[in-house]
Amino acid sequence: MKSYKIAVIPGDGTGPEVIREGIKVLDAACQKYGVKLEYIHYDFGGARYLKTGELLPASALEELRKFDAIFLGAIGHPDVKPGILEKAILLTIRFELDQYINLRPVKLYPNVYTPIKDKGPQEIDFVIIRENTGSIYTGIGGTVAKGTPDEVTTQVMLYTRKMVERCERYAYQYTQKRNKRNTLTLAHKTNVLTECGDLWMRVHEEVGKEYPNIKHDYANVDAVTMWMIKNPEWFDVIVTENMFGDIITDLGAMIQGGMGIAAGGNINPEGVSMFEPIGGSAPKYTGKNMINPLAAICSGGMMMETLGEERVARAIDMAVHTALESGKIVSLAAGQMGMGTAEVGDLVASLV
Amino acid sequence: MKSYKIAVIPGDGTGPEVIREGIKVLDAACQKYGVKLEYIHYDFGGARYLKTGELLPASALEELRKFDAIFLGAIGHPDVKPGILEKAILLTIRFELDQYINLRPVKLYPNVYTPIKDKGPQEIDFVIIRENTGSIYTGIGGTVAKGTPDEVTTQVMLYTRKMVERCERYAYQYTQKRNKRNTLTLAHKTNVLTECGDLWMRVHEEVGKEYPNIKHDYANVDAVTMWMIKNPEWFDVIVTENMFGDIITDLGAMIQGGMGIAAGGNINPEGVSMFEPIGGSAPKYTGKNMINPLAAICSGGMMMETLGEERVARAIDMAVHTALESGKIVSLAAGQMGMGTAEVGDLVASLV
Ligand SMILES: CC(C)[C@H](C(=O)O)[C@@H](O)C(=O)O
Ligand SMILES: CC(C)[C@H](C(=O)O)[C@@H](O)C(=O)O
Numbered sequence: 001m002k003s004y005k006i007a008v009i010p011g012d013g014t015g016p017e018v019i020r021e022g023i024k025v026l027d028a029a030c031q032k033y034g035v036k037l038e039y040i041h042y043d044f045g046g047a048r049y050l051k052t053g054e055l056l057p058a059s060a061l062e063e064l065r066k067f068d069a070i071f072l073g074a075i076g077h078p079d080v081k082p083g084i085l086e087k088a089i090l091l092t093i094r095f096e097l098d099q100y101i102n103l104r105p106v107k108l109y110p111n112v113y114t115p116i117k118d119k120g121p122q123e124i125d126f127v128i129i130r131e132n133t134g135s136i137y138t139g140i141g142g143t144v145a146k147g148t149p150d151e152v153t154t155q156v157m158l159y160t161r162k163m164v165e166r167c168e169r170y171a172y173q174y175t176q177k178r179n180k181r182n183t184l185t186l187a188h189k190t191n192v193l194t195e196c197g198d199l200w201m202r203v204h205e206e207v208g209k210e211y212p213n214i215k216h217d218y219a220n221v222d223a224v225t226m227w228m229i230k231n232p233e234w235f236d237v238i239v240t241e242n243m244f245g246d247i248i249t250d251l252g253a254m255i256q257g258g259m260g261i262a263a264g265g266n267i268n269p270e271g272v273s274m275f276e277p278i279g280g281s282a283p284k285y286t287g288k289n290m291i292n293p294l295a296a297i298c299s300g301g302m303m304m305e306t307l308g309e310e311r312v313a314r315a316i317d318m319a320v321h322t323a324l325e326s327g328k329i330v331s332l333a334a335g336q337m338g339m340g341t342a343e344v345g346d347l348v349a350s351l352v
Numbered sequence: 353m354k355s356y357k358i359a360v361i362p363g364d365g366t367g368p369e370v371i372r373e374g375i376k377v378l379d380a381a382c383q384k385y386g387v388k389l390e391y392i393h394y395d396f397g398g399a400r401y402l403k404t405g406e407l408l409p410a411s412a413l414e415e416l417r418k419f420d421a422i423f424l425g426a427i428g429h430p431d432v433k434p435g436i437l438e439k440a441i442l443l444t445i446r447f448e449l450d451q452y453i454n455l456r457p458v459k460l461y462p463n464v465y466t467p468i469k470d471k472g473p474q475e476i477d478f479v480i481i482r483e484n485t486g487s488i489y490t491g492i493g494g495t496v497a498k499g500t501p502d503e504v505t506t507q508v509m510l511y512t513r514k515m516v517e518r519c520e521r522y523a524y525q526y527t528q529k530r531n532k533r534n535t536l537t538l539a540h541k542t543n544v545l546t547e548c549g550d551l552w553m554r555v556h557e558e559v560g561k562e563y564p565n566i567k568h569d570y571a572n573v574d575a576v577t578m579w580m581i582k583n584p585e586w587f588d589v590i591v592t593e594n595m596f597g598d599i600i601t602d603l604g605a606m607i608q609g610g611m612g613i614a615a616g617g618n619i620n621p622e623g624v625s626m627f628e629p630i631g632g633s634a635p636k637y638t639g640k641n642m643i644n645p646l647a648a649i650c651s652g653g654m655m656m657e658t659l660g661e662e663r664v665a666r667a668i669d670m671a672v673h674t675a676l677e678s679g680k681i682v683s684l685a686a687g688q689m690g691m692g693t694a695e696v697g698d699l700v701a702s703l704v
Contacts, residue, residue: 083543091544115582117469136509141547147554151513153547157488161503189598191435192443195493195505202499222602229581229606230467246541247599250574254581 003036004068004307011045012085013281014291014341015073021293021345022071022277022300028349029304029315040067044089046077046281055088061096069303070274073296074281087139093274094132099266100163101170102130102245103302104278106232106252109324112332114255116229126235128252129174130245131167132266134159135196137242159196159241164203170269171239172211181236183215184208187224187244200241225251253278260292260332263299265306273306275299282334289340292332294320297348319351355388356420356659363397364437365633366643366693367425373645373697374423374629374652380701381656381667392419396441398429398633407440413448421655422449422626425648426633439491445626446484451618452515453522454482454597455654456630458584458604461676464684466607468581478587480604481526482597483519484618486511487548489594511548511593516555522621523591524563533588535567536560539576539596552593577603605630612644612684615651617658625658627651634686641692644684646672649700671703 008023010016023039030037042064044056064070070093075085093099108114108124134157141155175184186204190197201218208216219227221244227234228251240248253262259279266274277295285291301316323329328347330338337344360375362368375391382389394416396408416422422445427437445451460466460476486509493507527536538556542549553570560568571579573596579586580603592600605614611631619625629647637643653668675681680699682690689696 083546086543087546115469116467118467137544139546141509143547143551145513149513151551153511153551155509155545155548157493157507157509159505161497161501189595191438192489192598193507194435194439194491195495196507199495199503199505222599225577225599225603226606226610229603230610243541243595244599246544247574247577247596251577251581251603254578258578258582 001034001036002309003038005066006037006039007064007067007070008039008041009044009070009072010041011073011075011281012047012077013074013283013286015045015281017287017289017291017341018277018293018296019071019073021341022296024345025297025316025319025349025352026300026304029312029319029352032315032352033309033311035309035312045075046080046085049085050077050079055085056092061092064093065097065272067272069307070272071300071303072274072276074277074279076281078283091137094266097268097272097274098133099268099273100131100133100166101265101267101269102132102249103265103267104128104130104249104252105263106256108256109261109321111324111327112257112261114257116232116255119232123233124255126232127174127178127237128245128249129167129171129237129239130249131163131240131242133242134163135242157193157196157243159199161199161203164200165207168203168207168239171237172207172214175214175237176211178237182213183217183236185235185238186216186218187221187238187240187248188218189221189244190218191220196241204239221248224248228252228255249278257332259295260334261294261298263295263302265299265302267306273303275303285334289342290335291341292334292337293341293345294332297345315352319348322351323348353386353388354661355390357390357392357418359416359419359422360391360393361396361422361424362393363425363427363633364399364429365426365635365638367397367633369639369641369643369693370629370645370648371423371425373693374648376697377649377668377671377701377704378652378656381664381671381704384667384704385661385663387661387664397427398432398437401437402429402431407437408444413444416445416449417624419624421624421659423652423655424626424628426629426631428633430635443489446618449620449624449626450485451620451625452483452485452518453619453621454484454601455617455619456480456482456601456604457615458608460608461613461673463676463679464609464613466609468584468607471584475585476607478584479526479530479589480597480601481519481523481589481591482601483515483592483594485594486515487594509545509548509595511551513551513555516552517559520555520559520591523589524559524566527566527589528563530589534565535569535588537587537590538568538570539573539590539592539600540570541573541596542570543572548593556591573600576600580604580607601630609684611647612686613646613650615647615654617651617654619658625655627655637686641694642687643693644686644689645693645697646684649697667704671700674703675700
């Protein structure tokens, strides 16, 4: 029996509730295909920070390196200043474990409400590959004369050839494996970002030569946001740098039905990856059995796919599909699902 | 009789065609209210560059400083590498004339198709104020070891207190004058951009104290893109930094009906401002009488408003409104308007 060690970080707010349902579905699907998951829980997040002052101890990071994958709920607490937990926990794990790919499928399941007109599951089905370690997320920059009229602040977008190349290579391989329209679009702003943009463009074309059966093209990121809502069917796979990726993946989440369904993977193809529903900790719904666990459930599926357990992944994806197709879940919005968090988990688990 | 000197840069592709209609409508409206516009045309753009190698001579920049305003068509030529014309002409004028505000109303006129569901002119009516001289647009940054495996590239987002403060102050004044929902939302990414974001947040709050009747709030730029398509009615005025503004103003253009209607102003409140339809030069429609001139017409209206000719501005806005309400213009898309570029101009001009 194939077995994997999973570090679980339920985190803040509704994180634990959605993770519980994610695990419920993972267990049901894994059992069916003879796969075993062994979970170890970690309580990093706002509550622990407020109690102990501890964010993510170095020893914990060392422990995390030994798992097969990490399953994360949500990080963010109303009593902690924005930025602290995200930087010290979420971004630190991404950077320290070198999870250089942020994988965000934008897929509309049946019966799911999208705010854009005239588009259904046929038209909304693409993948965004966001570079996850570079750009303005490196934290380089500073402030002089803070608080005075002479204050100057900077943040540095940084990319190395290596960062760009490994991301582009992953993106081409992914596009090939996906085998849908075999088109990889680089979203950037090369007409303004003549340094980083030029590097991305050159690598996009160079690596593209190794994949002659994959078409590659380019679009300005500002135009991409327009097309995502007007012609989402134009896209197969989009690759982009970290900051732009942050923005367009959220827009993508909205057109696929919102935070209730948007799953993300922080992937180190040669190391330990972390999977998370991309919504926040939604404090106002905490403990109310009202939050939608589908994004966490789908993240679990993505985790299994990345671990190479494609049958388990497919079973979870099909179960989500069937659950939504049944029409029993009347809306993806928290508190409006027509059933509770646990019941959505039960429904999907019963269908794997 | 009040008279203004306008520098006209029709530019490339369909630029001259839309500018012609813009001027037609400006003249009709100005005549009605006893205002005189005197135009001097400049041929900067791709065609001149290809013929003479000249982009924007320093002497021209000095001439431009003497006008009351600049009316621009479009810059961009299929035979010129992206970036060259935009940087040397468009961005140079913005920077050298210190046009520190990019003003982008996002307003859905009647009968205009928006790709988002369940929203009409009531819900889609907000304004984006994009800072227009700082951020990653400063061009600071560089590349080492170009073309080698060791290549490193950087681009620097830079903001000074002065840049942020004058933009925020303009935004508060604009929100006050607009007097709609009296709410100014800062869109940024303060949880990651702890240097520039912190400066923006502090100034947003400090300047806000001077406008006690204006509510101010904050949203992450990634979330803003979601709400723009799900709940555009939540916004009154959004203020944001240059790079984020570039992205969300394009998304805004799409929800108000696309490039055919999206007008922009590059404003120096103490100097010379430039007004432009924000679409590109659309080379494939050049000379075909197919492009939509409404964005240029609306930009002309915005120019008159900025010059203090509010009656002229209102007349143009009302004429566009009435023309669209009549249903005679069947679509805003190029080639699908049910009439030609010149006929749209005639229609609007007849209604001022
Ligand atoms: C919470 C925040 C730091 C994070 C990011 O900006 O990457 C989030 O928005 C995301 O997209 O995962
Ligand atoms: C053409 C380009 C340089 C420009 C920008 O990025 O500002 C355009 O996208 C805009 O929004 O006016």
